[in-house]
Amino acid sequence: xxxNKKIITVxxxxxxxxxxxxxxxxxxxxxxxxxxxxxxxxxxxxxxEEKVLRGNIFDRNGVVLAESEQTEGRQKRKYxxxxxxxxxxxxxNRTYGKTNLELNxxxxxxxxxxxxxxxxxxxSDKSLDKGANLELTFExxxxxxxxxxxxxxxxxxxxxxxxxxxxxxxxxxxxxxPNEENLLKNWDELSAREDSAxxxxxxxxxxxxxxxxxxVTAATAIESGFGNxxxxxxxxxxxxxxxxxxxxxxxxxxxxxxxxxxxxxNVFFTSISQEFSKKSFExxxxxxxxxxxxxxxxxxxxxxxxxxxxxxxxxxxxxxxQGKLQLTPLNxxxxxxxxxxxxxxxxxxxxxxxxxxxxxxxxxxxxSVLSSPIKMNTAQxxxxxxxxxxxxxxxxxxxxxxxTVAGKTGTAENEKKGKTHAWFIxxxxxxxxxxxxxVMKEYSGSGGGSVCAPIASKIISHAxxxxxxxxx
Amino acid sequence: xxxxxxxxxxxxxxxxANLLGMLIVIMNKDIQSENIVYLCALMCLINVIAYLVIxxxxxxxxxxxxxxxxxxxxxxxxQTRINSDNGxxxxxxxxxxxxxxxxxxxxxxxFHKYWNRLTLVYFGVSILSFILTALLGAVKNGSKNWxxxxxxxxxxxxxxxxxxxxxxxxxxxxxKFKKNKDQVEDKKMKRxxxxxxxxxxxxxxxxxxxxxxWGIAVLFFAIYLSYLFIYGDSKLFFSANxxxxxxxxxxxxxxxxxxxxxxxxxxxxxxxxxxxxxQILQSMFAISAGGFAGSGIGHGAPYFIPIVxxxxxxxxxxxxxxxLGGIAVLLLYFVLVYRGxxxxxSSTNDFNKAVSIGLSVMLGVQTFIIxxxxxxxxxLTGITLPFISYGGSSMITTFIALGILQAISSxxxxxxxxxx
Numbered sequence: 001x002x003x004n005k006k007i008i009t010v011x012x013x014x015x016x017x018x019x020x021x022x023x024x025x026x027x028x029x030x031x032x033x034x035x036x037x038x039x040x041x042x043x044x045x046x047x048x049e050e051k052v053l054r055g056n057i058f059d060r061n062g063v064v065l066a067e068s069e070q071t072e073g074r075q076k077r078k079y080x081x082x083x084x085x086x087x088x089x090x091x092x093n094r095t096y097g098k099t100n101l102e103l104n105x106x107x108x109x110x111x112x113x114x115x116x117x118x119x120x121x122x123x124s125d126k127s128l129d130k131g132a133n134l135e136l137t138f139e140x141x142x143x144x145x146x147x148x149x150x151x152x153x154x155x156x157x158x159x160x161x162x163x164x165x166x167x168x169x170x171x172x173x174x175x176x177x178p179n180e181e182n183l184l185k186n187w188d189e190l191s192a193r194e195d196s197a198x199x200x201x202x203x204x205x206x207x208x209x210x211x212x213x214x215x216v217t218a219a220t221a222i223e224s225g226f227g228n229x230x231x232x233x234x235x236x237x238x239x240x241x242x243x244x245x246x247x248x249x250x251x252x253x254x255x256x257x258x259x260x261x262x263x264x265x266n267v268f269f270t271s272i273s274q275e276f277s278k279k280s281f282e283x284x285x286x287x288x289x290x291x292x293x294x295x296x297x298x299x300x301x302x303x304x305x306x307x308x309x310x311x312x313x314x315x316x317x318x319x320x321x322q323g324k325l326q327l328t329p330l331n332x333x334x335x336x337x338x339x340x341x342x343x344x345x346x347x348x349x350x351x352x353x354x355x356x357x358x359x360x361x362x363x364x365x366x367x368s369v370l371s372s373p374i375k376m377n378t379a380q381x382x383x384x385x386x387x388x389x390x391x392x393x394x395x396x397x398x399x400x401x402x403x404t405v406a407g408k409t410g411t412a413e414n415e416k417k418g419k420t421h422a423w424f425i426x427x428x429x430x431x432x433x434x435x436x437x438x439v440m441k442e443y444s445g446s447g448g449g450s451v452c453a454p455i456a457s458k459i460i461s462h463a464x465x466x467x468x469x470x471x472x
Numbered sequence: 473x474x475x476x477x478x479x480x481x482x483x484x485x486x487x488x489a490n491l492l493g494m495l496i497v498i499m500n501k502d503i504q505s506e507n508i509v510y511l512c513a514l515m516c517l518i519n520v521i522a523y524l525v526i527x528x529x530x531x532x533x534x535x536x537x538x539x540x541x542x543x544x545x546x547x548x549x550x551q552t553r554i555n556s557d558n559g560x561x562x563x564x565x566x567x568x569x570x571x572x573x574x575x576x577x578x579x580x581x582x583f584h585k586y587w588n589r590l591t592l593v594y595f596g597v598s599i600l601s602f603i604l605t606a607l608l609g610a611v612k613n614g615s616k617n618w619x620x621x622x623x624x625x626x627x628x629x630x631x632x633x634x635x636x637x638x639x640x641x642x643x644x645x646x647x648k649f650k651k652n653k654d655q656v657e658d659k660k661m662k663r664x665x666x667x668x669x670x671x672x673x674x675x676x677x678x679x680x681x682x683x684x685x686w687g688i689a690v691l692f693f694a695i696y697l698s699y700l701f702i703y704g705d706s707k708l709f710f711s712a713n714x715x716x717x718x719x720x721x722x723x724x725x726x727x728x729x730x731x732x733x734x735x736x737x738x739x740x741x742x743x744x745x746x747x748x749x750x751q752i753l754q755s756m757f758a759i760s761a762g763g764f765a766g767s768g769i770g771h772g773a774p775y776f777i778p779i780v781x782x783x784x785x786x787x788x789x790x791x792x793x794x795x796l797g798g799i800a801v802l803l804l805y806f807v808l809v810y811r812g813x814x815x816x817x818s819s820t821n822d823f824n825k826a827v828s829i830g831l832s833v834m835l836g837v838q839t840f841i842i843x844x845x846x847x848x849x850x851x852l853t854g855i856t857l858p859f860i861s862y863g864g865s866s867m868i869t870t871f872i873a874l875g876i877l878q879a880i881s882s883x884x885x886x887x888x889x890x891x892x
Contacts, residue, residue: 004817006702007829011813014836018806021840022799024849029764029795037760041745041753044761047773 038106040097048110049075055109055131057089057101059140060166060352065089066102076180077102083175084143087200088298088350089136091178096187100200100298101134101351108132108354108363132354132362137166145462146171149455155422155441156201156329159459162337162427162436164367165346168468169459170330172201203300206326207442210412211264211394212423213321215335215382217273218257220284222378224276230256237267240312244270244320247411247447261385261408262393266320273319274312281315282307287373288335289345290327295370297350303327321412333438334370336425339386339406340433343379344372387430390453395424398453400461403471404430407456409448419443424452428460434469435460482538483523487516489542493549493769500770501556508556511563515548518570531577532882533815539808540859540874544569544867546801547860550788553769554781558862565864569871576875577882584883587638588646588823594639595672601628602679609683627865629685630856634873636676636692637830643668644703645822666704669696670713684730687841687855693717694837695830702829738851751778755787755846759795766794781862783854787846801860802843808874809836815881824880831873 037044054075057066066089069076077092079085090100098106112129146157150173159169174197176190177183190197199205221229235251237244246252246266252259260268273281285291285305294300303326310318317323330348338345347370354363374382386406389395395407407426414421422444427436437459439452463469494512519541527534544566552559580587601619605628610618618625643665673696680689697717700710724731733748741749741756754777762772774780774788790798812832819825838855845852856866 003702003825007813007816007825010698010702010829010833011810014809014813014833014840015806017836017840017844018802018809021843021847021849022802024844025759025790025795025798025847028759028847033760033763036756039742039745039753039757041742042757043776044757044773047776 053130055133057134059138063140082177086178087172093180135352142169158333158438162340165348202329208412209321210410212410217319219374233267239316242313262389269319270316278307329438329440336436340427340436342376343374345370394449398457406430411447422448422451424448496769497553543859565867573871573875577879580879588642591642594635598635630865630869641826687853698833734851758787758791762791805839
């Protein structure tokens, strides 16, 4: 009957409304709920937090970096070292919400012991339920040192164990005091600042990498079979109608890649970039996670770069870290990690574990390989060149007595004329790398070899003296 | 008449859910009132008696009542959990609803011959109550849609829903239009019929818009469109109506600030998170907090949501019983709507068929409008969730509507088309 057919159609429409609602609810729960519930407007978070004493945060040696105290029924989050960890641990307060680790590890910081653990507890223990503590991979003294070395200039210091991915130090300047009362006092001023103190330069700031990027270019060339490439460097070269000069128009004569890295020859690397394919360059950028997100405990920025659309001049500019390419200091630290760790990048992490004071570990970071952009031989070859760069090239100021340092300097031109970014990436000890480092000073106007290499040297020397790394 | 196997299983499940749910609420909220215990016992008793009466006296569909009772129980449990006084009132409303349910069955069956002749009465009463509300109405939650009679506040727009369905169904199936001898109505008559339907629908919708009852206006339009689709032949007329609705919606979004607010808070509730977007955000937070499994009854924080006991009750259910619990509730409505359409399909009486279509669409679309609204699938319009939202008018009306469906299901095969 025709009427009944039409009724069935209407029924199907009405019933599909239910189906749509069910699907939407499931979708919402799977993909949107988490982000929405983290909103600062969500009073539920605070309602729950009143019942749980937020877990503390420690560095690798047990130094307290963030702690919660119960006073007059209200909790207070304290950061004893103020501005040192604002960009990594972040802040947690009712007015401005949560950021960084305080946000990303909120669930652990508020996770109370399971019912069984509580039952096992001593009856006399009547303390408030406590969330899990976090143990970070940071070394507090190194962060303090980095902060004092960066005093007065903007930029970032990142130090990572290339064998495991543990981040020893991640510090960005300018920074701010995340303690609630100071945040309340300074918020307007901080928001108005032009150099945006809220931005973590290490993970969120993107800069032209300058000559430090030649490591990636060299890696692409070696992997593409141009490891023995040599040319006569007359101080400048013309590519696609554009003239590329060496710094100070210095000419190095007949050079191989070894000298090219040691002295940072622009002529060599712009020329060699014309030899390998765009595809292999693009592939390398992706494998180094420069054009791909780095999975990390903090939010990171990455670049989108269309290598296919680039002409020869742009490829040449990119090969020496100029042009459109911009990346974060964390990115460059990982490039250094790849060379240090025989071609493999370990996934970086800050939170080593989350644990209950009287109970079990509920989260433990497991070192894992993030990607292996280059072969072991390629890594060895580049390592040799980086050693001689520090031994007798542009990076001599990174030397540390007693151990061999490998490194590469960079001085990147940018939109502000004469205010170059200064870079240094490196690792030590070269024979058995245990620390990889990236130092960046934005708009410093000086060379990486003169302002960043000394900082790297002091950080590595500190790690050596305190026994964080050993000579071999 | 077919012989029915009496199955106790669904009844058993219902009673178990009732007892467990109330037990959790009473323990959790530490409720001292003995009345709740007595009322709960009475509710279970009524569940049993009503179920047995419907099945043993062959009063048609055996599942309608059990699903309604399950939904009402969930409603009562949530209402008690939010506010125990409201819970007690909701229980009494449920009992009153069941009473109305059976009265409706009896009255509808006894006077079944007359229902399709009362178009003017249905329409007249609707218009009269619109006028009364406009003159004597009180304002609650931004809409002037309440009348207070003898201390009891009534929401006439709730009752008008049934009158609307009855009036359209009566016009569409009234025998008077089939005057020619082959009993096949000619095209002219059919057009006239649809014309009257359109006029009734638009007048009703207009009155509702004046009262700012957006939700119910949309609901009426959905019912009207379903009728047009099923009973009309002209695709042009159907499309013209959809076009009219769309342009009305467009004008509303463009020029009427209330509708603008609803649409903009739907698109971006964070734009004014402490003001206009507050309600919907609290609802989203509640649902997120519950997760799939829910926080457990009594362990959530539904009191953060404004008007949680009526419009936003579904969010509270999702928070404490989880999204899975929410989906289960939706499935109950789904089955209920499906049974309604099944009754329409098997009904042999034209008028009854039309009425059951209207009531089923009403139930389904109303649930979608409010649930879709609170989960931010569609813009939010204030409308009650049948059987669960706190409120007498809504409860009694939906029980009457379902009572009519129950009566129609029991009349299958008994009453065929009668031609005057």
